[in-house]
């Protein structure tokens with residue numbers, strides 16, 4: 001979104017001390033540009049990254065707004081790879097994660113000592129945190145997918161049943177997906193129902 005940056009990583013062209021022209025796009029400008037290229041078939045996806053404007057959260061919020069707008073307002077169906085901003089809050093990372101195909105974080109240098117040499121204002125802890133959040137969210141999604149798969153395989157023929165019983169005692173019972181060959185007996189003082197799934 002921008003080559004402005006409050007950090008001074010010696011390997012990066014956008015570093016604070018570098019004498020280059022700076023520019024920044026607004027959320028709307030990035031969305032409009034992306035959609036213009038996408039509609040003309042110039043691009044199939046978006047790789048979105050940014051220098052750090054004012055703070056990690058300020059920047060991450062703008063990145064999140066771009067991907068949210070693309071998916072929910074513009075119906076952008078292309079691939080989105082988003083670079084998470086180290087130090088950004090968990091809630092912003094999770095919100096952004098709802099709209100992207102991939103999220104990653106730059107470790108920059110494998111050792112903490114090496115990182116201090118080239119980017120003294122950064123540390124690996126601020127990278128590990130978003131990585132842990134991304135990992136947890138992936139595990140959550142995988143768990144939900146497994147649960148959904150198990151739920152679907154309970155009984156393909158069993159349906160959601162609803163009965164409205166008795167003209168006077170209008171009682172409604174909803175039975176969700178009884179297991180194969182299972183029998184449920186529901187009774188009240190007025191009646192007894194026996195349900196056997198197919």
Ligand code: SF4
Pocket residue numbers: 005006007008009012013014015016050051052119
């Ligand atoms: S934080 Fe990122 S954009 Fe900023 S100087 Fe370092 S590597 Fe470059």
